[in-house]
Amino acid sequence: MKRDGVYRGFSITPDRGSLGIELRELLEYRYLFWRMLVRPIQVRYRQTVLGVAWAVIRPLVSMVVFTVFFGKLLGVEKRVDTSYWLFVLTGLLPWGLAAATVTAASASTVNHAHLITKVYFPRILVPLSVVGWTGLDFFVGALAVIPLMVWDGVVPGPSLLLMPVILLLIVGCSMAVGVFFSALNIRYRDFAHAMPFLVQIWFFLTPVIYPAKVVPERFRPLAEINPMTGLISAFRSCLLGTPVNFGSLGISSGLCVVMLACALWYFSRVEGFFADVV
């Protein structure tokens, strides 16, 4: 038998001895993680006619709806410096990534109950792996939509270089929420019912279809507690070449790191009991 590396044997105890997720073990399972990232992508648009075009249609149709109802009928477009459709689109793209990641990650553990009760692997891979398809959907949507903006005459500034970091933070933030709810959902299915409208409430609390400045002064600190506020605004500023609000982005990044740490800690505390309660 080949003796590879240092990973030799393990102990099973009532409580996980070390704190948090074992990185060495995750490394052992990297090939499985890769397969779990790829599998939903392989399945997602099978037996559809339009296929991956759905990733473009969704944000575009939403954009049209919001432009007509909020922009024109409710007059929000007067409060925006750029054209409203562009404003909405640059908000809907990252929001779509966040919402899909939160929703899919929350439901992921229950959806994988058949695996969780039959075989061991690091459970955290289940919620983490949804980023495979939510990320791909985002990039396909962005690749199709961004040329539209450039054609409209918008030129991103040097802040575009910040984009990878902002995307990472958006994924990290939504993953934190998703990982947390994926652990709760396995015991209390109430969250499966609550998730859609929780995400919708979050959507309206985040400046996706309205600019952050319409929030009254005394509610500003409250709005900043929502890490998505700074992230969505920063995403938009990077694309449209407007100045990035670094204060807001900083707060969001800090929140994001704290949330992610808490979610991973909670998940690692309870993952050993998933198979008993699912």
Next chain:
Amino acid sequence: MVAPMIEVQRLGKRYLRGGQQQAISDLRERVVGWISRPFRGRSADPDRDFWALRDVSFTVERGEVLGVIGRNGAGKSTLLKILSRITRPTEGRAHLNGRVGSLLEVGTGFHPELTGRENVYFSGAILGMKEAEIRSQFDRIVDFSGVEAFMDTPVKYYSSGMRVRLGFAVAAHLKPEILLVDEVLAVGDAAFQKKCLGKMQDAAAGGRTVVLVSHSMNAIKRLCNRALLISSGRMIVQGEPDAVVDQYLLQARGLGRGEATFPGREGEPFNISRVSVTDGGGRVLTGPMEVEERICVEAEFRLERELPGGYAVMTLRNRSGEVVMMSDNRDSRESAGMTAAGVHRIRIEMPAPMLVPGTYSVSMALCRPPKGSLFRRDDAVSFELADTGGIRSGRVGYIYVPLKWRSL
């Protein structure tokens, strides 16, 4: 010094009886403990505690094949789930000294929309194989499965047999140092089961350490060099497979008992209160009978209420636990069935000779159409058939009905 491959010390697993359906009695406690408690299942109420496994200790040396036996619900699967890290124990500890592969079902991780090829890679990965391993074994896996022609067809178009074969093919090429197997042998046709047994033997011969949970006493005897008997979560005995299997059959399966009575439980509307095996004269058996002697089974059913269409079923099993025959009261016009409320006493006469010499257990069940079994007493009693001084004692097969042999 060679360390044992598996070392288990006083392992225990507690579940909460009734689990989810708990009344919202103390809202404050529920809200406070809400977030951390649900997974711990810490309860101060011993009435709701249920130990699926308790105080189990053993070691398995390198290259050993350990068989785990016990009735349904004895805790075998819980033990396997703890060892394969699917669930965590409540107390005790275990150390596994090597790479572990566990096979708790065939075709773990198959996705119906994906092709056979894609599923081989995913299933291999989730069972713990590395990419290079799957790649190098791929042709052998496909070859073993016998479904080469359909590797690019989505698995949802496979027959269930094809799916099982492909699933097992992946599992069979797993090369862990410790293999944990649960009842995988029970699926598939006889030829497939034989193939599986062969693979298990290869694994053991190749120096791998195996823990096998099975209801097949034949498999345990053939494959294992040690066996462990679990009953109600406790380890009863471990040792030579033959001896442990015999003790299991004797204890857990009612062997050596000619008569059994069961008090009814409060609130249970149905009960089978007595089962016995008697000779032709109605005397309860105390020892072996000759194959030619007539044997009867008597039973008493108690119905608190009417059961439309109700009927009784008797099942005979041999020493290996295989069903030899089933019979129900609708086979015979002399029995009234089990429809009316009250006490029903029945007597089943078996023709003789009918079965080859051996030990048989008798199970009784109360059934109703269309769902079948409603209440049962599995392996309630047993009887032994001998052929003292005869030529039939070592005969294989199930039935012994004298045939006419003529010289021509």
